[in-house]
Amino acid sequence: MTRSILSGLLGLLSVVAMASxxxxxxxxxxxxxxxxxxxxxxxxxxxxxxxxxxxxxxxxxxxxxxxxxxxxxxxxxxxxxxAPATCNPAAPGDCKDCKLSGSYAPDCENDGECLSGDCDEAGGFCRCGTPGTDNPNCPTDWSCGEDGVCKLHICRDGLTNPDGSTKxxxxxxxxxxxxxxxxxxxxxxxxxxxxxxxxxxxxxxxxxxxxxxxxxxxxxxxxxxxxxxxxxxxxxxxxxxxxxxxxxxxxxxxxxxxxxxxxxxxxxxxxxxxxxxxxxxxxxxxx
Structure with missing residues (x-):
């Protein structure tokens, strides 16, 4: 199984109580x-x-x-x-507005279950390796975040309103x-x-x-x-x-x-x- 951190999902699930x-x-x-x-x-x-x-x-x-x-x-x-253009916040290049889109961390119990050979046993997920880098332990176009979790960043250039909100x-x-x-x-x-x-x-x-x-x-x-x-x-x-x-x-x-x-x-x-x-x-x- 993998853990995917989906923004907005918890808000949806909390709208209605199960008993009702x-x-x-x-x-x-x-x-x-x-x-x-x-x-x-x-x-x-x-x-x-x-x-x-x-x-x-x-x-x-x-x-x-x-x-x-x-x-x-x-x-x-x-x-x-x-598909919108991806970017790396550590090296955004020409992208002026590089924002987080998603996170990914496979579940694990020991180092042997991870491509990186590094299982965060307390958190129960595979750490991706060197923070801030494009990493083979992450999916294509993803980078390794400071917390050891794979991150996908999207370049929002041209996709925002004058007030900074997304179109x-x-x-x-x-x-x-x-x-x-x-x-x-x-x-x-x-x-x-x-x-x-x-x-x-x-x-x-x-x-x-x-x-x-x-x-x-x-x-x-x-x-x-x-x-x-x-x-x-x-x-x-x-x-x-x-x-x-x-x-x-x-x-x-x-x-x-x-x-x-x-x-x-x-x-x-x-x-x-x-x-x-x-x-x-x-x-x-x-x-």
Missing amino acids: LPSACESGGVGDPCLPEDEYDPQFAGFKVTEENIESRSFQCQTRICLVNHFQGRVSCPLGQE CQDPTRSDNEGKACCVPGTEDLVASPVCGQCAGDSDRNAEQAVYCSCRCGVADGEPDDPNFNFCECPQGFTCSEIRPNVGLGDPNITGKYCIKQGSEFTGEQACGKVQGRYNSEQCEGNP
């Missing part, structure tokens, strides 16, 4: 917008339209299920972005051109390239493909499960298979979920014209 959350069988809140937890990772490059994701412990949904039904990109970054995209606004993808609720830049969302009329954009849902049935071909209290889909939603049971993972999250009527996934070609960044090697749809 209803069980997954309740259908109230189906269709409410939700922001997948993966988007609080500054290295997360976004979802792929060829895949689905079922977040089964969402603190944002009454149903506890945040469904990502064949969606491309990040909900919080409608137009996507090219972050906002899914509630239409003026996102030229702005960066940021970790939700912060001004921390996302370090990865991100595909733009699929066309607004494709049924694969955030509004039509990412929202609170609930499990309404077992996977096709599976016997009924009398021990699971399935929900009934509200008006405007249909019960559709999202994840077949292929014998991997938790069988209790396989099967059918409530999705917006007419939003069934029909293939990559359904993405349509991509809104924003398009790269044929990474993104589905058309430029």
Whole structure:
């Protein structure tokens, strides 16, 4: 396992107490917008339209299920972005605004588990080596911080407002051109390239493909499960298979979920014209 220090994540988890959350069988809140937890990772490059994701412990949904039904990109970054330039604060070169984006430290119990041969046993993580250097014990473009933890710094030149704040995209606004993808609720830049969302009329954009849902049935071909209290889909939603049971993972999250009527996934070609960044090697749809 690795330890990734994600800004903003603790704030999300503290919003709602566990005791106040209803069980997954309740259908109230189906269709409410939700922001997948993966988007609080500054290295997360976004979802792929060829895949689905079922977040089964969402603190944002009454149903506890945040469904990502064949969606491309990040909900919080409608137009996507090219990967921002990295920098080293110890030797920033031409970069005038070099800021921390993320930290990385593999877990360990002894020196032999670390590439650097140096386990901080009190902290339980691998120290990366010489502070302030580009180091082979860190991922590409990362440097070793003074605390022995790998750090990724991003050059914000050209990505800030006159008051010094980051120009972050906002899914509630239409003026996102030229702005960066940021970790939700912060001004921390996302370090990865991100595909733009699929066309607004494709049924694969955030509004039509990412929202609170609930499990309404077992996977096709599976016997009924009398021990699971399935929900009934509200008006405007249909019960559709999202994840077949292929014998991997938790069988209790396989099967059918409530999705917006007419939003069934029909293939990559359904993405349509991509809104924003398009790269044929990474993104589905058309430029």
